[in-house]
Amino acid sequence: MSQLYKRVAFIGLGLIASSMIHAIRRHGLAAEITGTARSAETRAIAVEDKLCDIVTETAAEAVAGADLVVLCVPIGAMGAVAEEIGPHLAPGATVTDVGSVKRAVIEAVTPHLPAHVHFVPGHPIAGTEHSGPRSGFAELFENRYLLLVPDAGTDRAAVARLRAFWEGMGALVEEMDADHHDLVLVVTSHAPHLIAYTMVGVADDLGRVTDSEVIKYSAAGFRDFTRIAASDPTMWRDVFLNNKEATLEILGRFTEELFALQRAIRTGDGAMLHDYFTRTRAIRRGIVEAGQDTAAPDFGRAAVKGPAE
Numbered sequence: 001m002s003q004l005y006k007r008v009a010f011i012g013l014g015l016i017a018s019s020m021i022h023a024i025r026r027h028g029l030a031a032e033i034t035g036t037a038r039s040a041e042t043r044a045i046a047v048e049d050k051l052c053d054i055v056t057e058t059a060a061e062a063v064a065g066a067d068l069v070v071l072c073v074p075i076g077a078m079g080a081v082a083e084e085i086g087p088h089l090a091p092g093a094t095v096t097d098v099g100s101v102k103r104a105v106i107e108a109v110t111p112h113l114p115a116h117v118h119f120v121p122g123h124p125i126a127g128t129e130h131s132g133p134r135s136g137f138a139e140l141f142e143n144r145y146l147l148l149v150p151d152a153g154t155d156r157a158a159v160a161r162l163r164a165f166w167e168g169m170g171a172l173v174e175e176m177d178a179d180h181h182d183l184v185l186v187v188t189s190h191a192p193h194l195i196a197y198t199m200v201g202v203a204d205d206l207g208r209v210t211d212s213e214v215i216k217y218s219a220a221g222f223r224d225f226t227r228i229a230a231s232d233p234t235m236w237r238d239v240f241l242n243n244k245e246a247t248l249e250i251l252g253r254f255t256e257e258l259f260a261l262q263r264a265i266r267t268g269d270g271a272m273l274h275d276y277f278t279r280t281r282a283i284r285r286g287i288v289e290a291g292q293d294t295a296a297p298d299f300g301r302a303a304v305k306g307p308a309e
């Protein structure tokens with residue numbers, strides 16, 4: 001694979017950045033990688049592991065001379081990072097991000113970018129419940145969707161180059177409108193995380209009553225269902241605070257469905273329950289058969305945990 005960028009700068013060196021860096025190196029997609037992270041501990045790990053060619057103390061230093069800048073920080077930090085790097089971006093550079101919410105990132109970042117750069121927001125639909133610079137792996141994006149969210153005025157050559165870059169890492173690239181992205185992702189990712197976090201909270205409450213029997217006897221269902229509740233709290237706090245309307249809309253629908261099931265259980269309406277589970281099982285099986293059941297393969301990383309950020 002040919003080098004698509006001369007110097008790629010990463011702001012934030014956690015799961016997504018470190019996975020991208022491993023994939024970029026494996027596929028020879030960039031000549032040089034610079035990076036920075038807020039915490040000194042993460043920067044020290046990046047130096048020790050030779051994650052980047054150059055690790056800088058500030059984001060402003062990291063982006064100097066870069067033709068691609070990738071913002072890999074929590075959603076709530078995107079605006080401040082953009083403000084810091086704005087005056088230091090090279091003319092013609094592309095700036096992208098990997099945030100799980102798109103409209104809020106576009107609104108936070110765009111005002112700080114000079115006219116001489118191209119902003120092409122992005123979102124890899126791939127991840128794990130682990131965080132930090134040692135949690136990444138090169139295969140993370142293989143056969144996973146990568147959504148690009150350019151607007152009508154975005155330079156098409158910059159979009160095409162970024163598309164080739166992600167395809168070089170094995171991703172399936174599609175373009176999407178920001179608001180549509182934010183609604184779809186509530187259903188496929190954000191609400192499931194919230195519900196998983198809630199279920200663990202319920203189990204914890206119950207655990208206090210039953211002297212930790214819930215944890216002791218936690219069966220496959222609970223474990224499978226709540227894996228994602230081990231995810232980073234800062235990341236998910238920021239997702240929900242920055243995708244409020246779509247989240248509340250889908251949670252409203254979820255609650256209605258839950259109440260309907262609750263009523264069927266209370267009234268002994270077995271037919272309703274059976275019909276509901278038959279329909280939803282068919283949908284879930286359809287997802288598997290269509291090859292969309294791309295739960296992140298473990299690649300032996302389950303035991304690997306980096307620092308908190």
Ligand SMILES: NC(=O)c1ccc[n+]([C@@H]2O[C@H](COP(=O)([O-])OP(=O)(O)OC[C@H]3O[C@@H](n4cnc5c(N)ncnc54)[C@H](O)[C@@H]3O)[C@@H](O)[C@H]2O)c1
Pocket residue numbers: 011012013014015016017037038039042072073074075077081098099100101123124125126127128129130131132133232235308309
């Ligand atoms: N984890 C996932 O499954 C996943 C998947 C797709 C997209 N994303 C998105 O990718 C982004 C990064 O997530 P991650 O999982 O790599 O996180 P992570 O916690 O592994 O890494 C975050 C990095 O950002 C840095 N950081 C945190 N706050 C900062 C601040 N205020 N200023 C500068 N740097 C700061 C940390 O030092 C760390 O290096 C998030 O926006 C998230 O929504 C995550």
Ligand SMILES: O=C(O)C(=O)C[C@]1(C(=O)O)C=C[C@@H](O)C=C1
Pocket residue numbers: 099100124125126127128129188189190228231295296
């Ligand atoms: O597999 C996981 O652990 C994830 O949570 C990954 C996941 C998802 O929900 O699919 C989480 C957040 C993203 O923005 C993209 C991917």
